[in-house]
Amino acid sequence: MNTKLTALLLLAPLALSTVSAVAQDVPSSVAQRRAAPTAVTVSLKFAGGTMAEFVAAVRADQPKANIVLATQARNAQVPAMVLKSAGLEQALEGACMSAAADYDVRVKEFRGTGEPVYSIVAQKRHSNTAEQVHPADHDSQQWVSSLNELTSERVSGIKAMDVATILSAIELALSDEKKAPRLRFHKDSGLLLVRGSREQISVVEQVLGTLSRDMDQQERRQKSKRADEARRAKSSK
Numbered sequence: 136m137n138t139k140l141t142a143l144l145l146l147a148p149l150a151l152s153t154v155s156a157v158a159q160d161v162p163s164s165v166a167q168r169r170a171a172p173t174a175v176t177v178s179l180k181f182a183g184g185t186m187a188e189f190v191a192a193v194r195a196d197q198p199k200a201n202i203v204l205a206t207q208a209r210n211a212q213v214p215a216m217v218l219k220s221a222g223l224e225q226a227l228e229g230a231c232m233s234a235a236a237d238y239d240v241r242v243k244e245f246r247g248t249g250e251p252v253y254s255i256v257a258q259k260r261h262s263n264t265a266e267q268v269h270p271a272d273h274d275s276q277q278w279v280s281s282l283n284e285l286t287s288e289r290v291s292g293i294k295a296m297d298v299a300t301i302l303s304a305i306e307l308a309l310s311d312e313k314k315a316p317r318l319r320f321h322k323d324s325g326l327l328l329v330r331g332s333r334e335q336i337s338v339v340e341q342v343l344g345t346l347s348r349d350m351d352q353q354e355r356r357q358k359s360k361r362a363d364e365a366r367r368a369k370s371s372k
Contacts, residue, residue: 174222175197175199175200175222175223175250176197176220176221176222176223177193177196177197177200177218177220177221177222177223177226178196178218178219178220178221179192179193179195179196179217179218180216180217180218181213181215181216181217181218182215183212183213183214183215183216184212184213185209185210185211185212185213186204186208186209186210186211186212186213186230186231186234186240186255187204187209187210188213189213189230190202190204190255193223193226193227197223199250200223200253201250201251201252201253202227202252202253202254202255203252203253203254203255204255205254205255205256205257207238207256207257208236208238208240208255208256208257210236211231211234211235211236211238211240211257212234212235212236213230213233213234214233214235214276214277214278214279215276215278215279216229216230216233216278216279216280216326217279217280217281218281219281219283219284220281220283220284221281221283221324221325221326222324223253224242224244224251224253224324225281225323225324225325225326226324227242227253227255228242228321228323228324228326229279229281229321229324229326229328230279231255232321232326232328233277233279233328235277236257238257238258238259239257239258239259240255240256240257240258241255241256241257241258242254242255242256243256275316275330275331275332276330276331276332276333276336277328277329277330278328278329278330278331278336278339278340279326279327279328279329280326280327280329280339280340280343281324281325281326281327282298282301282320282325282326282327282343283325284347284350285301285343285346285347285350286298286301286325289350289354291354291357291358291361292357293350293353293354293357296346296350298320298322301327301342301343301346302318302320304342304346305318305338305339305342305343306318308338308339308341308342309335309338309339312335315331316329316330316331316332316335316336316339317329317330317331327339327343
């Protein structure tokens, strides 16, 4: 009996230390999960204006957005754009990339334990990299739209569209134009940047709107088909 009691007394500290280690590990992992910042997305229709006005619109849509705007970058002109569930960093990058100013506008991300902070700054533009503006370009406008809705697979299983297919449809719709608009696609953000006349931009909007409505119709038909199959399966039981 004494031998068994001695063994139990020797094992007790080891058991307590094991329980203590487990108790310390669980809160640590839970705290790490709670500390992970959630993705912030932006959905808005911006009519065009200064960078300060664009940042104000983003903050109105997403109060959690941490944006620091440098004084020199406030008056940069941001074109009209429509954003649908765009990532915060993507939205800011697209605005900075398309902003019109005598300097380069850039966004920098700073990460830490909490939500990231985005700083929009102005940098001096080197003369050898400055773009030359032709007289015929004065009447052109810049327009930005997100293609993420078209290039992302729907929950219902409707396949996403290829960027090449979307751009090909736009080019076909504008094939009769004497001077085609300039199309640029920013892969990381999913933003399409168009520079052209008001009429050309209107055509681009119509093409993207038609493609979006077509995907919506496919999704509704797919949901209706699945609902009918579910009802038939239930009635056959």
